[in-house]
Amino acid sequence: MININNLTFGYSRRKILYDNLELELKEGNIYGLLGENGAGKSTLLMLIAGLKRPHYGTVEVGGHYASDASPEFLREVFFIPEEMTFPNISIESYVGVLAPFYPKFDHTAFFEMISEFGLTPDMTLHNMSYGQKKKALISLGLASNTRLLLMDEPTNGLDIPSKSQFRKLVAKYMSDDRVFLISTHQVRDLESLIDPIVIVDSGKVVFNETLDSITEKLLFTTADKVLSEDVIYLEKGIAEDKVVAKNTSGDVSRVNLELLFNAVLSEKTVMVEALSN
Amino acid sequence: MEFTSNKAIYLQIMDLICEKVLKGTWGEGEKIPSVRQLAVELEVNPNTVARSYSSLQDDGIIFNKRGIGYFIAEEASKMVQNVEKSAFMKDDVPTFFKKIQLLGISWNELSELYQQYEQQ
Numbered sequence: 001m002i003n004i005n006n007l008t009f010g011y012s013r014r015k016i017l018y019d020n021l022e023l024e025l026k027e028g029n030i031y032g033l034l035g036e037n038g039a040g041k042s043t044l045l046m047l048i049a050g051l052k053r054p055h056y057g058t059v060e061v062g063g064h065y066a067s068d069a070s071p072e073f074l075r076e077v078f079f080i081p082e083e084m085t086f087p088n089i090s091i092e093s094y095v096g097v098l099a100p101f102y103p104k105f106d107h108t109a110f111f112e113m114i115s116e117f118g119l120t121p122d123m124t125l126h127n128m129s130y131g132q133k134k135k136a137l138i139s140l141g142l143a144s145n146t147r148l149l150l151m152d153e154p155t156n157g158l159d160i161p162s163k164s165q166f167r168k169l170v171a172k173y174m175s176d177d178r179v180f181l182i183s184t185h186q187v188r189d190l191e192s193l194i195d196p197i198v199i200v201d202s203g204k205v206v207f208n209e210t211l212d213s214i215t216e217k218l219l220f221t222t223a224d225k226v227l228s229e230d231v232i233y234l235e236k237g238i239a240e241d242k243v244v245a246k247n248t249s250g251d252v253s254r255v256n257l258e259l260l261f262n263a264v265l266s267e268k269t270v271m272v273e274a275l276s277n
Numbered sequence: 278m279e280f281t282s283n284k285a286i287y288l289q290i291m292d293l294i295c296e297k298v299l300k301g302t303w304g305e306g307e308k309i310p311s312v313r314q315l316a317v318e319l320e321v322n323p324n325t326v327a328r329s330y331s332s333l334q335d336d337g338i339i340f341n342k343r344g345i346g347y348f349i350a351e352e353a354s355k356m357v358q359n360v361e362k363s364a365f366m367k368d369d370v371p372t373f374f375k376k377i378q379l380l381g382i383s384w385n386e387l388s389e390l391y392q393q394y395e396q397q
Contacts, residue, residue, distance in 0.1 A: 029324070030324075164320060168317045171317045171322065171323055172313065172316075174322075174323055191280075192280060192286055192320060192321040192322065192325070193320070193321060195322050195325065211285070212328075220283070221283060252284065252287075252288055253284065254280060254282070254283055254284055254286060254289075255285075
């Protein structure tokens with residue numbers, strides 16, 4: 001339902017960030033977007049949201065093009081940026097002006113969520129902490145019921161209990177006709193939530209795989225449990241050496257996202273080859 | 278729930294449900310939480326729970342009543358026992374044999390120990 005075709009973008013014409021990028025996202029999934037600092041995760045989210053215009057290529061969401069910025073497109077996309085700006089009004093007034101842009105906005109769900117996050121409708125946005133603003137925005141995004149919800153580092157600034165609440169809310173409001181795309185560095189916060197995993201590096205989507213297909217082909221384990229010839233990537237540790245190896249046993253291991261990320265960035269071709277076999 | 282083991286999360290969720298069946302927390306014929314409810318409770322992707330449920334359904338441990346939800350099957354605890362037994366035979370027994378060979382433990386020693394254990 002989201003198709004990015006032939007997308008080229010850079011902040012200046014001479015310095016291209018994304019060159020000929022192709023990406024397809026399917027509904028009913030919570031995609032995790034991983035990449036190093038400066039790899040372009042936030043830029044990609046802004047391109048998909050239509051907040052930046054590509055030099056070439058198209059971003060299409062449910063048959064509408066981001067570059068048209070039509071009401072039909074905008075009512076189906078909600079973007080939770082890392083840097084938030086709000087007018088200086090109460091949560092209640094803000095939802096009053098924002099919700100009409102989203103026809104499927106669920107007010108009951110919204111007020112439930114903010115109260116679960118310990119906020120009250122009369123709180124003024126400028127008097128709230130970064131974490132509290134984030135909670136308000138996450139609640140708005142989930143309650144908007146848009147087909148596409150983009151979240152840039154949503155767990156940044158959330159305290160420990162709120163991270164758990166965040167995961168519960170995402171699990172609750174995810175549905176078969178929505179796509180969530182979450183960029184993050186905090187993989188441990190979201191390890192049990194994100195699937196498929198998309199990794200961007202040097203202006204390309206270098207990886208876009210479901211956990212199922214990853215674990216079918218790859219084994220996440222320790223060096224003593226596999227043959228050395230099957231090892232693709234190894235991380236030395238004092239207690240044990242963690243490895244990503246070819247899965248010859250048929251065992252289904254738990255994907256260690258940090259290890260996966262490091263393996264993809266350092267052994268790109270071998271990893272892609274192992275997955276395509 | 279912390280997913281600490283090295284097994285895939287969907288397998289750990291299956292283990293969790295099987296454990297509840299064996300302990301009798303979830304009785305045969307009893308309705309269990311929906312995919313969504315369990316996903317929220319465990320803070321995991323609903324698709325992961327759906328995967329666990331569909332595998333458990335294939336194993337005959339739970340069944341789905343269309344539009345109503347999932348239930349623990351009759352004879353589920355027997356089936357869980359069978360599944361666990363074959364997993365034990367496949368995974369734990371070979372490790373055990375390897376260890377007794379390595380340590381030079383005889384069958385007589387073991388059978389004495391087992392008789393003591395049974396009497397307790």
